[in-house]
Amino acid sequence: ANARKPDNVHLLNGTYQKHRHGDPDTKPDWNQSFPEMPDCLDENAQAEWNRLKEIVPTGVITQTDRGAFTQYCVLWSEMEKDPAGFPSGKHSQLKLVQQELGFTPISRGKIGGTP
Numbered sequence: 508a509n510a511r512k513p514d515n516v517h518l519l520n521g522t523y524q525k526h527r528h529g530d531p532d533t534k535p536d537w538n539q540s541f542p543e544m545p546d547c548l549d550e551n552a553q554a555e556w557n558r559l560k561e562i563v564p565t566g567v568i569t570q571t572d573r574g575a576f577t578q579y580c581v582l583w584s585e586m587e588k589d590p591a592g593f594p595s596g597k598h599s600q601l602k603l604v605q606q607e608l609g610f611t612p613i614s615r616g617k618i619g620g621t622p
Contacts, residue, residue, distance in 0.1 A: 510617055515539060515566045539566045542573035551584035559610075567609060579604040 517523035541563075544556050556576070559568075568576055582601040586593045606614045 512617070515569070519564065519566055539569050541565070541568055542570050542576065545573070545577055548577070548580055549584055551587050552580040555580045555583045555587075572608065575604055575607055579608060579610070 514523065514529075541560055544553060548556060559576075579601070582597055582604065585597065586601060602611075605611050609615050609617075
C-alpha cells in the first residue's frame with residue numbers, strides 16, 4: 508500500500524476532500540510557513556538550507572519538519588566536505604531523510620510532486 512499523503516499536500520494539489528480527509532477547521536493548525544534556520548548549521552548546511560528554501564513549494568516543509576530538515580542539511584554538509592570519507596551509515600541516514608522530506612523522484616511522486 509502507498510503511504511498516506513499529508514493533508515497539506517492534498518490541499519496543494521487540489522485533491523482535498525472534506526468527507527475523506529476531515530474538516531480542516533477541526534484539525535490542528537500546523538504552521539505552514541518554512542521553518543527558521545537554526546544557529547547550529549555550518550556554512551555548507553546554511554547554503555543547502557537556503558537553496559532548498561527557494562525551490563521547495565510552500566507548505567511542503569513546515570515548522571514541524573524543522574528537526575528532519577536540519578538533520579538533512581547537517582548530513583548534506585558533512586557529505587559535501589568529505590565525500591570519500593562519508594560513512595555508509597550516514598549515507599543511509601541521508602537517504603532516509605531525503606525520502607521522508609520528498610527530495611527523491613519516487614518520494615515526490617508519492618506526495619503528488621513532479622519527479
